[in-house]
Amino acid sequence: DAGVIQSPRHEVTEMGQEVTLRCKPISGHNSLFWYRQTMMRGLELLIYFNNNVPIDDSGMPEDRFSAKMPNASFSTLKIQPSEPRDSAVYFCASSLELQGGYGYTFGSGTRLTVV
Amino acid sequence: QKEVEQDPGPLSVPEGAIVSLNCTYSNSAFQYFMWYRQYSRKGPELLMYTYSSGNKEDGRFTAQVDKSSKYISLFIRDSQPSDSATYLCAMRDSWGKLQFGAGTQVVVTP
Numbered sequence: 196d197a198g199v200i201q202s203p204r205h206e207v208t209e210m211g212q213e214v215t216l217r218c219k220p221i222s223g224h225n226s227l228f229w230y231r232q233t234m235m236r237g238l239e240l241l242i243y244f245n246n247n248v249p250i251d252d253s254g255m256p257e258d259r260f261s262a263k264m265p266n267a268s269f270s271t272l273k274i275q276p277s278e279p280r281d282s283a284v285y286f287c288a289s290s291l292e293l294q295g296g297y298g299y300t301f302g303s304g305t306r307l308t309v310v
Numbered sequence: 311q312k313e314v315e316q317d318p319g320p321l322s323v324p325e326g327a328i329v330s331l332n333c334t335y336s337n338s339a340f341q342y343f344m345w346y347r348q349y350s351r352k353g354p355e356l357l358m359y360t361y362s363s364g365n366k367e368d369g370r371f372t373a374q375v376d377k378s379s380k381y382i383s384l385f386i387r388d389s390q391p392s393d394s395a396t397y398l399c400a401m402r403d404s405w406g407k408l409q410f411g412a413g414t415q416v417v418v419t420p
Contacts (some may be wrong), residue, residue, distance in 0.1 A: 219383075228407070237412045238354075238398070253405070286353050296343050298400075299408060301353030 199302035201287050207308045216305045219253040219268055220289030228299060229262055229272050230286040238286070242271065277309045313337050316399055325420050328384035329396065333399035333411045336380065340401040340409075343375050345384045357380030357385065357397070389418045412420045 200219040208214050219225050228243040242252040244264045252262070259278070264270040274281055284306050288299035316333045323329055342361055346354035358373040360366045360382075366373045373384040381402070386388075386393055399411040 212397050225357075238410045240407060243407060288353075297354040298346075298359055299354075301355065306351075 199287055199289050199300050201285075201302035201305050203305060204303065205306045205308075207310065208277055209307055211276040212309075213273065214277045214281075214307060214309075216272040216285050216287075216307070218270045218272070218287030218302060220270070220286055220287070221300055222268065224289035224291050224300070225271050225291065226290040227264060228288040228302075229270070229292070230288065232285045232286060232304070233283045241272070253297070274307075277307075279309045282309050284305055311334055314399065314401060314409045314411045317382060317414055318412050320415040320417055321408050322417045323389055324420060325391060325418055327418075329384075329389050329418070330351070331384040331386075331397050331399075331414050333382050333401075334380055335382070335401055335409075337375075337401075338401065338408075339403040339406075340381065342402050343373070343382050343414075344400045345373060345407070346398040346400060346410075347370075347383055347400060350395075352396055357382065365379055387418075389420050391418050 220254045226245050229241040231239045232280055241254045242262045247264045260273045284304045286301050286304045288301045290299045291297045312394040314335050315382040347357045360373050361377050363375045363377045366409040370387045372385040394417050396413040396415045400408045402408045
């Protein structure tokens, strides 16, 4: 298996522009998570899905952020409009099950810079 | 107060020394305990997973869980420069999402 695949690896955009991050989870995993990592705040859970349904989006910072999972093999995280404080590394992770002791497999992340 | 507390370090040790990392937690419902390793500019990768109190060994790595004290540890024996990374503890109850610690940066010097 190729693992969790994220694209793009790096994104530099101007303030006010729309940014779309993409994620392909591991085949057979039914839970998907979007995290944001910064030096100041560490890993923050933004939203997670179970069987393609959003379960908890309480970590989404504001309405500028939205996430979708149209099918079991694809998810997007969109920021519109983007702001400099959104600069961070965004990770997608997937898990075999939401409950129980299953760990998460992380992608390599998307490094977002908003100038 | 955060549910999971972890000293961010950095922790610098000479090659061959034992690295000792730990986390404390406040939620007694946590049942599953994990350690992730994150190299610079990479995603976290699962290193160790434990369910109950006690020790678990995997090569040079030993994970310990003390539920009565709400304290977990990771030991790395015979540390190598390639062990230089950030180590994150993570834990969850039977229903909830993983809660991560802040991560401890470890530097193993040759």
